[in-house]
Amino acid sequence: MIGWLRTGVPLVLTLIFALPLTVIARNRTIRGEPMVILILNMTIILFLFNFTSFALSAIDVQYGYDMPQLLCGVLMLIGVNIFGGFKVSTFFLALEQYIAVVFSLRHFTIMSRWVKRMVALTWFYIVTLTVVGLVCHHLELETVAEFDIRVLGIGHEIQKCGWQMIPNAFMVAFQACFLLFSMLTCAILLYTAYQGFKHEKRIAKGDVSHQTRRFMMRFKSFKRIVKLLVIFLLIDIIGTGIHIASRWFTLPPVFLNVTHFARVISLIVEYWAYGASNTIIRRAVRLFFGFRPSPEESEIAPWAPERTPQIAASDQLVVADLEAASGN
DSSP, rough: OOOHHHHHHHHHHHHHHHHHHHHHHOOOOOOGGGHHHHHHHHHHHHHHHHHHHHHHHHHHHTTTOOOHHHHHHHHHHEEEEEEEHHHHHHHHHHHHHHHHHHTTTTHHHHHHHHOOOOHHHOOOOOOHHHHHHHHHHHHTOHHHHHIIIIIIOOOOOOOOGGGGGSBBHHHHHHHHHHHHHHHHHHHHHHHHHHHHHHHHHHHTTTTTSOOOOHHHHHHHHHHHHHHHHHHHHHHHHHHHHHHHHHTTTOOHHHHHHHHHHHHHHHHHHIIIIIIIIHHHHHHHHHHTTTTOOHHHHHHHOOOOOOOOOOHHHHHHHHHHHHHHHHHH
């Protein structure tokens, strides 16, 4: 039963993430949006993570829960570091939201220049940490299970390939990086909200020359998700901190399981806030299944670049005459 759950759950999640992945990959139009590219990158990461988890569980079951330690360690390290890349991808999505709110008029120009670099940096992080983890595994550094026995006096009844087989030093470093990116993401979201509300007040008081529709649309879109994101990011930060502390202090297993479950929920909420709640993605999914988009989804997305009207030469002469007449 446990074996079927270990293989069934990641398989179902792999199929779930395959849907938005297919929708975005087949729709060339929406891939012109920088935020959609970042969401696509995040979706690929989650798809690969769940596929790796499924493959690891299936191979473990095939070996009768006696998978060779080398194969187990390699697959676990690949899966863990792909999952770590998810946190980096959400950091860049928060940075995109900051640019969209604070630099509304130059958002598309800035993001068009940086979006590919953001994707490349995410995968550089994944590859680098995977290589470091494999080196630690090759050097046969003390695993989590061995550390727990030596320091905490906790013995693990390891009957399957699990994270306890990962080198302890690498696991602590991985969790620290995970915590760092969660804190940075939370800080960026809070600062973006502060700057947005401050600019909104200036607009309300008439302290600016004109009220930009572009800023208001982007900030309205941002306000829909920021409170939820910050709350669940704080849960993730606290949960990660507890798991790091558990490397040196004995904590009740039930307490660790509850915090782990809360962290999983927070990560699901993060993906929903950035991906599933995105107007462009929702519209593309509806069209993919043949449904008509809702009126809200039919509006121009707040991060889409405005089209500058092309003025013919004859029209420019007319405009010049009108300006001259108004000057007289």
